[in-house]
Amino acid sequence: MSEETDTLQDLADQKYKYGFVSEIESDFAPKGLNEDVIRFISAKKDEPDWLLQYRLDAYRRWLTLEEPTWAKLDYPKIDFQDAYYYAAPKSDSDKPKSIDDVDPELLRVYEKLGIPLHEQEVLAGVEQRKVAVDAVFDSVSVVTTFKEELGKVGVIFCPISEALKTHPELVKQYLGTVVPASDNFYATLNAAVFSEGSFVYIPPGVRCPMELSTYFRINAAKSGQFERTLIIADKGSYVSYLEGCTAPQRDENQLHAAVVELIAMEDAEIKYSTVQNWYPGDENGKGGIYNFVTKRGDCRGDRSKISWTQVETGSAITWKYPSCVLRGDNSVGEFYSIAIANNYQQADTGTKMLHLGKNTSSRIISKGISAGKAQNTYRGLVSIHAKADGARNFTQCDSLLLGDQCGAHTVPYIQSRNPKAILEHEATTSKISDDQLFYCLSRGIPTEEAVALIVNGFCREVLQQLPMEFAVEAQKLVGISLEGSVG
Amino acid sequence: MLEIKDLHVNVFGKEILKGLSLTVPPGEVHAIMGPNGAGKSTTSYTLAGRAGYEVTGGEIDFYGEDVTALSPEERAAKGIFLAFQYPMEIPGVSTMNFLKTAMNAQAKLRNEPELDAAQFLRTVRAAAKELNISEDMLKRPLNVGFSGGEKKRNETLQMALLKPKLAILDEMDSGLDIDALKLVAEGVNKLRAPDRSFLVITHYQRLLDYIVPDVIHILAGGKIVMSGDKSLALQLEENGYDAVINKAA
Numbered sequence: 001m002s003e004e005t006d007t008l009q010d011l012a013d014q015k016y017k018y019g020f021v022s023e024i025e026s027d028f029a030p031k032g033l034n035e036d037v038i039r040f041i042s043a044k045k046d047e048p049d050w051l052l053q054y055r056l057d058a059y060r061r062w063l064t065l066e067e068p069t070w071a072k073l074d075y076p077k078i079d080f081q082d083a084y085y086y087a088a089p090k091s092d093s094d095k096p097k098s099i100d101d102v103d104p105e106l107l108r109v110y111e112k113l114g115i116p117l118h119e120q121e122v123l124a125g126v127e128q129r130k131v132a133v134d135a136v137f138d139s140v141s142v143v144t145t146f147k148e149e150l151g152k153v154g155v156i157f158c159p160i161s162e163a164l165k166t167h168p169e170l171v172k173q174y175l176g177t178v179v180p181a182s183d184n185f186y187a188t189l190n191a192a193v194f195s196e197g198s199f200v201y202i203p204p205g206v207r208c209p210m211e212l213s214t215y216f217r218i219n220a221a222k223s224g225q226f227e228r229t230l231i232i233a234d235k236g237s238y239v240s241y242l243e244g245c246t247a248p249q250r251d252e253n254q255l256h257a258a259v260v261e262l263i264a265m266e267d268a269e270i271k272y273s274t275v276q277n278w279y280p281g282d283e284n285g286k287g288g289i290y291n292f293v294t295k296r297g298d299c300r301g302d303r304s305k306i307s308w309t310q311v312e313t314g315s316a317i318t319w320k321y322p323s324c325v326l327r328g329d330n331s332v333g334e335f336y337s338i339a340i341a342n343n344y345q346q347a348d349t350g351t352k353m354l355h356l357g358k359n360t361s362s363r364i365i366s367k368g369i370s371a372g373k374a375q376n377t378y379r380g381l382v383s384i385h386a387k388a389d390g391a392r393n394f395t396q397c398d399s400l401l402l403g404d405q406c407g408a409h410t411v412p413y414i415q416s417r418n419p420k421a422i423l424e425h426e427a428t429t430s431k432i433s434d435d436q437l438f439y440c441l442s443r444g445i446p447t448e449e450a451v452a453l454i455v456n457g458f459c460r461e462v463l464q465q466l467p468m469e470f471a472v473e474a475q476k477l478v479g480i481s482l483e484g485s486v487g
Numbered sequence: 488m489l490e491i492k493d494l495h496v497n498v499f500g501k502e503i504l505k506g507l508s509l510t511v512p513p514g515e516v517h518a519i520m521g522p523n524g525a526g527k528s529t530t531s532y533t534l535a536g537r538a539g540y541e542v543t544g545g546e547i548d549f550y551g552e553d554v555t556a557l558s559p560e561e562r563a564a565k566g567i568f569l570a571f572q573y574p575m576e577i578p579g580v581s582t583m584n585f586l587k588t589a590m591n592a593q594a595k596l597r598n599e600p601e602l603d604a605a606q607f608l609r610t611v612r613a614a615a616k617e618l619n620i621s622e623d624m625l626k627r628p629l630n631v632g633f634s635g636g637e638k639k640r641n642e643t644l645q646m647a648l649l650k651p652k653l654a655i656l657d658e659m660d661s662g663l664d665i666d667a668l669k670l671v672a673e674g675v676n677k678l679r680a681p682d683r684s685f686l687v688i689t690h691y692q693r694l695l696d697y698i699v700p701d702v703i704h705i706l707a708g709g710k711i712v713m714s715g716d717k718s719l720a721l722q723l724e725e726n727g728y729d730a731v732i733n734k735a736a
Contacts, residue, residue: 434538439575442535443585443645444563444593453588457579457628
């Protein structure tokens with residue numbers, strides 16, 4: 001073993017530039033979880049009775065469930081009573097009508113995060129494409145931009161709590177139809193306590209004129225975030241949606257248990273991209289977000305397509321399997337993933353592709369990067385049902401190791417009940433070689449830049465899937481996440 | 488001007504270079520020839536500053552500055568360039584992107600302004616054309632799936648763009664057929680300049696037919712045992728290393 005390999009083990013401080021805490025006065029639900037807390041949340045959101053009942057049913061079921069332990073994740077038992085299930089900036093109780101009414105302190109937070117909340121500012125940038133933003137701060141949405149412009153083409157983009165008032169029939173029709181309240185421990189918990197998230201509806205034949213994005217920020221201490229996102233692309237429509245997330249640097253672990261449901265009708269396409277940058281904990285593994293997320297897309301109509309792209313760089317624990325139910329004939333599911341785990345981060349992530357319809361096809365490209373003492377697992381299921389004639393899947397799982405104290409694991413599950421299905425699986429594990437690193441150094445490229453270059457090259461196929469304006473950001477993030485992983 | 492003074496180098500605890508001394512004035516082309524295991528690759532890696540090549544004695548002066556303790560990237564920024572015997576493949580990173588990263592990194596280390604995108608493109612395209620390198624090759628991931636000749640031409644392209652004061656060519660001819668060798672040598676010869684010196688490290692005399700050196704040094708047992716003009720290469724070719732080295736001893 002050469003000295004370069006030794007230096008790969010040296011872990012220095014990792015920089016997390018979104019770790020600041022903002023002094024925002026908040027309203028909390030009483031600490032802990034019980035039926036009163038759920039009633040409190042529902043009342044805060046002024047919800048219809050059916051939804052309160054939905055929450056209570058989920059809560060009662062949740063009490064009977066056990067936490068899943070099958071993932072390759074090691075963390076102390078979570079005390080679900082030691083957290084706040086609802087936190088909202090106090091200023092929000094007056095319900096700001098426009099951006100001008102939003103607490104300036106809150107606006108400063110988003111400014112610091114680089115999230116454009118002023119429509120005119122976005123418009124001022126001539127070269128940039130427009131992006132509509134829904135900004136969710138702890139348990140409430142602060143502001144949603146470009147609502148009016150989107151409304152002109154019939155696109156609904158608003159916080160789910162608002163959609164419950166303005167379009168209750170749509171929410172009721174689709175909520176929980178992809179991820180039922182009984183789905184799994186964390187999804188059931190979310191169904192009981194979810195407090196915000198975005199709602200998107202694209203009418204038939206409409207190509208959404210701009211990128212939609214939701215930006216999640218956990219701020220309050222000891223609080224969890226349980227958002228719920230519901231996106232419906234009606235017949236022949238198209239939407240590209242991006243979510244981003246950050247959290248302050250805190251010593252204790254915070255829980256994030258979200259549910260995302262996507263529904264694509266006939267000939268519709270949804271492209272869902274995530275840049276997940278929750279606080280990962282410090283270099284000794286203290287603090288960080290526990291990220292237990294259920295994301296599922298339903299290709300309900302024929303020839304529909306759902307594509308997940310994720311760049312997972314944050315969180316202490318990641319438990320996340322964005323999936324596609326390929327129900328419609330000729331429907332297509334895609335999963336492109338980059339998961340980076342540094343220091344003591346643990347990631348168990350992958351996808352499920354359930355082929356139900358005929359001639360359905362899916363494609364999985366997973367790039368896992370482990371550094372420090374991190375553990376990174378790809379876990380994926382490809383399931384071909386008996387009637388799915390002509391189903392095809394291609395899976396490629398590549399792992400890259402930096403140093404020799406981290407781990408990469410690939411756990412593919414393949415079930416085929418149709419003898420005619422075509423399934424391909426490729427997997428590789430590699431290290432950044434001393435030779436590659438020295439080659440870059442000898443050209444004048446310093447170590448950290450060389451690592452970022454090589455890792456970005458490794459991830460290229462996935463980065464290419466991101467919308468242009470976020471791809472650049474994601475590339476930088478890849479570099480930053482690995483800062484200090486090489487001596 | 489490169490001055491290597493009584494250099495001793497250990498690799499994995501074993502002494503490989505045992506008092507190597509060598510001076511290469513600006514504008515000159517010097518060749519180092521030697522049998523297998525003489526310390527040729529160790530010499531090139533040590534000059535480029537590779538970790539694991541531990542200098543236990545002597546020093547490397549470059550234009551009057553002792554660079555022995557500098558990192559590889561600092562040496563690169565001072566104008567030391569190593570053309571690799573086996574250039575590395577970097578999947579997913581286009582040749583263009585790699586060139587840009589390297590050029591900007593060196594500019595930054597030298598406190599010079601970075602090239603803007605248009606300037607960069609013009610510079611690369613002009614240099615690539617000189618070396619018969621296609622636009623397509625610039626877009627492909629660095630060295631991935633390149634033929635032996637393409638890899639060496641790519642090394643030459645990097646040299647042309649990074650404009651080193653000293654270029655070390657480590658076994659430039661290995662893995663090349665005669666046509667590819669001619670093409671690469673032609674590229675190198677175009678880069679000869681009064682303010683640029685070359686250190687050509689090779690096992691065979693063949694390469695020196697195309698890149699004609701001013702001085703030839705014979706490296707054996709970790710030190711230079713003999714120096715002379717280009718006719719020395721022919722002697723070696725005729726009589727073999729043993730005979731020539733024994734005669735010198």
